[in-house]
Amino acid sequence: MVNIVHPLLTLLASLTRQELAQQIRYLKAENEILRSKLPGRVTLDNRERNTLVKHGKKLGGKIKDVMTIVSYSTFRRWVRKMEDDTPTPEKRSAKRGTGRPKVEEDVRETIIRIRKETGFGYTKILQELRRMGIHVSRQTVKNVIVAAGFEPTPGDHPDTWHKFIKRHADTLWQCDFACKKKWTMKGLVDVYFMVFIHIGSRQIWISPSTENPAGEWTTQQGRNFQMHLEDNDLKCEILMRDRDRKYVDAFDEIVRSTGGKIKLTPVRSPNLQAHVERVIQTIKHEVLNAFCIVTNEHLDGILRTTQDWYNKHRGHSERDHLPPLRDEVSFPLKTFTKDQVVCDSELGGHLVSYRRAA
Numbered sequence: 001m002v003n004i005v006h007p008l009l010t011l012l013a014s015l016t017r018q019e020l021a022q023q024i025r026y027l028k029a030e031n032e033i034l035r036s037k038l039p040g041r042v043t044l045d046n047r048e049r050n051t052l053v054k055h056g057k058k059l060g061g062k063i064k065d066v067m068t069i070v071s072y073s074t075f076r077r078w079v080r081k082m083e084d085d086t087p088t089p090e091k092r093s094a095k096r097g098t099g100r101p102k103v104e105e106d107v108r109e110t111i112i113r114i115r116k117e118t119g120f121g122y123t124k125i126l127q128e129l130r131r132m133g134i135h136v137s138r139q140t141v142k143n144v145i146v147a148a149g150f151e152p153t154p155g156d157h158p159d160t161w162h163k164f165i166k167r168h169a170d171t172l173w174q175c176d177f178a179c180k181k182k183w184t185m186k187g188l189v190d191v192y193f194m195v196f197i198h199i200g201s202r203q204i205w206i207s208p209s210t211e212n213p214a215g216e217w218t219t220q221q222g223r224n225f226q227m228h229l230e231d232n233d234l235k236c237e238i239l240m241r242d243r244d245r246k247y248v249d250a251f252d253e254i255v256r257s258t259g260g261k262i263k264l265t266p267v268r269s270p271n272l273q274a275h276v277e278r279v280i281q282t283i284k285h286e287v288l289n290a291f292c293i294v295t296n297e298h299l300d301g302i303l304r305t306t307q308d309w310y311n312k313h314r315g316h317s318e319r320d321h322l323p324p325l326r327d328e329v330s331f332p333l334k335t336f337t338k339d340q341v342v343c344d345s346e347l348g349g350h351l352v353s354y355r356r357a358a
Contacts, residue, residue: 171237174276215248
């Protein structure tokens, strides 16, 4: 230890104040020369600034005599910033108490779910949250909805046609006219018939055909339809139809007499009758286009078979690809084999369906 301290004390004793001043002047001159070789502005990172502040703050105002990289005002600004950023117990407690707390993930997911399922605006979503004991602001609800990519439109409640149909599916029917060309001695003649579909079960009813769908015939088909409902224990609280003039007041009165309502679709809006329009397309493309009709009785026989095939054999996507009048599949308990498959055909083999033999 003595070997180290003794040379150090000898060195300090040999340095006089005048020599220290000369060294400082030399270092300052050297620094100015180096500074002149550098660009007009020297960029320092945070670590370099902190180093200069650490050593220069001890010199106080005398730092003006030696600094060349930055101005004295800039140096003082660095000192103030470092002092302000120094953490203290008071600053830590104040920092914890400021700022808006983050929204919990469960609350965020609930807000998004309500928006997706209902289309509610900000205030209605806020009301639903309040009833569940969740306390957030309306602005928070808005921020979550906008951040999730939804349109920032408060107060909207889109009640779509699809939702209307779904609400009334069990008691809602649609009906429309369809026609088929009949071959006669005088040429082709249009033969009309009516198609009704139950939206809930997708069960259909097809009326007998006629060449003259006047009001009296349409009224009679309304009576036949009501008898079909009674025989199959079905309800028709709403019957949707277009504004075809073949529908007369007597036809509507038959529906109203049993407690039902008539729902008229707007003019030139076939999409609102999409279910019955799709059934008519199926009847034409899958059945009627394969036949040449020569009499009304011929057409009626094909339509009766088509109705039975559609209701009992043709699968439907909304019925889990099962027929409308078959709620579940009852397969035998024995293992399936290809020998169990039986093919049933109707209308001269045009309509084909398969089943598993018992």
